[in-house]
Amino acid sequence: xxxYNQLIDIVPQENVVxxxxxxxxxxxxxxxNADYFVTPVNYEQVQAVxxxxxxxxxxxxxxxxxxxxxIKDGGIRGIVMYLGELDNIRVEGSSLFAQSGALIRQVxxxxxxxxxxxxxxxxxxxxxVGGALFMNAGAYGGEIKDCLxxxxxxxxxxxxxxxxxxxxxxxxxxxxxxxxxxxxxxxEFGLLPGSYLDIKAVMDDLTNKRESKQPLxxxxxxxxxxxxxxxxxxxxxxxxxxxxxxxxxxQVSLKHAGFIINxxxxxxxxxxxxIEHVQKVVKQNSAVTLExxxxxxxxxxxxxxxxS
Numbered sequence: 001x002x003x004y005n006q007l008i009d010i011v012p013q014e015n016v017v018x019x020x021x022x023x024x025x026x027x028x029x030x031x032x033n034a035d036y037f038v039t040p041v042n043y044e045q046v047q048a049v050x051x052x053x054x055x056x057x058x059x060x061x062x063x064x065x066x067x068x069x070x071i072k073d074g075g076i077r078g079i080v081m082y083l084g085e086l087d088n089i090r091v092e093g094s095s096l097f098a099q100s101g102a103l104i105r106q107v108x109x110x111x112x113x114x115x116x117x118x119x120x121x122x123x124x125x126x127x128x129v130g131g132a133l134f135m136n137a138g139a140y141g142g143e144i145k146d147c148l149x150x151x152x153x154x155x156x157x158x159x160x161x162x163x164x165x166x167x168x169x170x171x172x173x174x175x176x177x178x179x180x181x182x183x184x185x186x187x188e189f190g191l192l193p194g195s196y197l198d199i200k201a202v203m204d205d206l207t208n209k210r211e212s213k214q215p216l217x218x219x220x221x222x223x224x225x226x227x228x229x230x231x232x233x234x235x236x237x238x239x240x241x242x243x244x245x246x247x248x249x250x251q252v253s254l255k256h257a258g259f260i261i262n263x264x265x266x267x268x269x270x271x272x273x274x275i276e277h278v279q280k281v282v283k284q285n286s287a288v289t290l291e292x293x294x295x296x297x298x299x300x301x302x303x304x305x306x307x308s
Contacts (some may be wrong), residue, residue, distance in 0.1 A: 003056060007038055007079070010048045015039040015085075022075060022298075025082065026066035027126060029219040030268040031298060032075025034063075039082045043152075043160065043185050046081070050183065051158035053079055061297065062183050064131035065103065068222055073268045074299030083130060086185065091116070095149065096189045100130035104137065104144075107189070112203060117194030118147045123203040124210040126222065130184035134177045135293075136170040140206050145170035149190040153182040160185075173226055173293055215253040218261035224275060225258060225290040233290055234258035240281050247274040272296060 007016045020037030023029050040046045053060035059078030063069075083101040090097050091114045098107045108123040121142025125132065133151060136144050148165045155161055161182075169176040177184065210216075225233040237243060237257035245252045249266030252274065253259040260274055279290045 003036065003058060003079075006052055006056070007036060007049070010052065011038060011040050011045050015041065020080070022063070022066075022071045022080070025063060026069055026071055026221075027219060028066075028070055028221045028262050028266075028268075028271060030073075030262065030266065030271055031071025032073050032268075032301065034076045034080035036079045037082060038079055039085055041085050043086075043154070046083070046086075046154055046183060046185065047158040047160065049079065049081055050154055050156070054157065062130070064100075064134065065126070065128035067125075067127040068131065068135060068137075068294050070221060070268055070271060070294055070296045072272075072296065072298035073301040076298045081183070083128070083183075083185075094191050094193060096191055097186060098129045098189070099186050100128060100184045102129045103127070104129055104132040108203065111189075111191055112196065112199050115194055115196045115199065116191035117199050118191040119189060120199060120202045120206065123206055129187050133168065133184050133187055134175060135173050136175050138173070140209070143170075143172075147189045147191060149188045151184055151188070152186040153177075153184050155183075156181040213256055215255040215259050215261050218253070218263060220253070220259050220261045221294045223258050224260050224278075224292065224294050226293045228288050228290060231288055232258075236282050236286055236288055236290070237278060240285050242278055242281060245274070245277070247271075247277065250274045252278065268298075269301070 017037040020034045022031040022034055038049055061076055061080050063080050063082045086099040087101040088099045089102050089107055089110045096111055104122045104125050104127055108119050111119050121139050125137050125139055127137055132144050150164050153161050227233060234257040242252050243257045244254050248270030249264035250271040251261050251263040253261050282288055282290050
């Protein structure tokens with residue numbers, strides 16, 4: 001039985017797509033195709049797909065909301081699993097439970113509706129719950145690890161695990177989820193009762209700050225670089241006269257130097273080349289290493305043959 005038939009035995013046929021363009025699933029609007037794009041609708045299907053990938057020795061990758069990700073122009077081989085249909089959010093007392101595919105900003109809004117405080121900082125983060133845990137997302141002084149109680153994950157063998165926050169070894173923009181190849185299915189956040197008006201005021205203020213400073217009118221991966229110790233990435237980039245620099249259709253944002261925008265139908269190769277150029281110039285001139293916050297995955301494109 002070929003892989004496609006095995007996959008549609010696990011998930012609905014309409015949820016398995018061959019040669020799926022991945023640029024439709026990234027905020028940068030970059031990237032090639034996935035061999036098989038699979039969207040499970042329950043936890044058992046996630047486990048079964050993982051076990052199938054192991055059994056058939058097929059490359060496997062989880063795709064979140066695509067907000068902090070660059071997929072190369074050659075796409076991704078094997079199975080790409082997308083958990084967008086696992087997006088339920090519910091509140092029980094002061095605990096908020098959210099499935100992996102829910103947007104973290106929707107989690108923040110749900111907390112507001114129930115007058116729960118502690119996750120206001122996430123109101124503008126453009127990622128999924130799974131992605132937020134993966135990188136311990138944060139903004140304006142708050143981090144996921146500050147309000148996360150526990151998570152339900154699937155390990156690389158397809159086993160279901162229930163983990164406490166400390167089990168995920170969260171630090172600045174990092175966790176052990178990548179290293180241990182966990183797939184986040186659900187998170188439980190511990191929040192505190194608060195005033196609706198007070199919580200909303202904080203969220204409105206953070207939203208205004210984000211909209212006024214970030215180039216949200218263009219496709220972008222968000223903050224490209226982590227904050228270097230003792231510095232701000234955007235300030236370093238500005239000081240090195242890199243703001244506005246372009247490679248093909250990619251440009252260092254004129255609005256916020258810490259962002260690179262897809263200004264005019266850029267390729268992933270152009271976008272990545274601009275990131276590397278910024279890193280090189282800042283290192284040469286300022287002796288500071290800019291570490292990427294954005295992940296780069298996938299295959300380089302097969303070079304086209306030019307006839308003389």
